[in-house]
Amino acid sequence: MEATITDLINASAYGQNGVPHELWTHLRKESPVYWYAQRGHTPFWAITKHEDIMEVSSQPDIFSNEAGGIIVLNEAQIQSFIEGGSGSPLAQMKTIITMDPPEHRSYRKVASGYFTPRGVTNLDEIVKSSAAAIFDELPDEGEVDFIETIAQKHPLRVLATILGINEEQEERLLVITQELFGGEDPDMQRQGEDREAARKELGMEFYMLFDEIIKDRRACPRDDLATMLANAELSDGCPLGQLETLGYYLIVFTAGHDTTRNALSGAISAFLDHPDQFERLRQDPSLSKSAVDEIVRWTTPVNYMKRQAVQDYELRGQNIKAGEELALFYCSANRDEDVFEDPFTFDIGRSPNRHLGFGWAEHYCLGAHLAKASMKALTEEMVRRVEWMEPNGERTFISSNFVVGLKTLPVKYKLKNG
Ligand code: HEM
Structure with missing residues (x-):
């Protein structure tokens, strides 16, 4: 099937075909700063080149996060918002991702110390023990979905540990998050009489769960991120408000x-798909650091983030006007032929690897160090424990244009003895 321009942002097209690399390759070449104005979505500039995304991201005073929220909205989402989406406690939470400087810097500082390489006490131990437990729990051989049994369990366990969520709450949290952030994928949404009521109900559940944890950490502080957030102060010495604290957890x-x-x-x-790279990592585990960066480049789970121009600006000869929105397509930038040699080759030893999978500058991913440590532990454990694995049926994609990736990954495998 040939790609059409609406595939750029159409969630069901992402569900059917995965991310539209063919289209981005065409846009990078022919129209790298492209005005998307099609029925069904708010219009926006699609920014597809690595260099342009860096230029925009480095100027948060001109390209604002606050003005626009995160997602480029389709008509149904706008309607739902107008009809009362803003009444949900979730919609009122403030998060650093939708703030601009100077406010952004002050709020980011609240937790940035925790996310530095030396900030998370026992990080190595947390990620390694989660990775080991996941393989311990797997039968020695079998046919399973590796998303359910591996990919989704590991980050949940790591985050639950640093956020102080107990095992009982862990499962509840997984269900809520998936339903809340399954985007437009009907298989991942909460079923309810109407979507808006279901969304509000979910927002309320989330609120209650984290509110419980905050109260507990104020009463009995411990050595974890949960305690740090529950008792956080801004740079002016004022305590973080209740909604802002919840927003941080969220x-x-x-x-x-x-x-x-x-x-x-x-x-x-x-x-x-590239068993040679799996074997290469098994033979030389010292490649796990560069492998993790290549995985982030290759998969680019955050497809795009949005900005809004607060003043007129010329980018690559196009006139962006104040008030217009831009979608920074990180997925496209990470295949940019001007930056990466053989961008469509998966090479775990790639160096340098200047990918934009964690964004760039002001809003660079706060959890990048944690994410890398967590992925490194899991891939190291995988090459150590898996004797062989092979595909076991069709892989399907999540119907989301925002956080993109696989929905199912059936695998047949055998673990090593001992
Ligand atoms: C492979 C995993 C991850 C990827 C690909 C990823 C990607 C991103 C990207 C692209 C941004 C930039 C947003 C922008 O440009 O506006 C971002 C921001 C952020 N990420 Fe991550 N992220 C990952 C894991 C994590 C983890 C594990 C955490 C926390 C534990 C985290 C917390 C955040 C936060 C708080 C921000 C907002 C930063 C700000 O606005 O200043 N991320 N992430």
């Missing part, structure tokens, strides 16, 4: 969970 959990899950499922899928 953003850490949601930004960290589906992204890492999709990177890991995409990694396993890439290793199934």
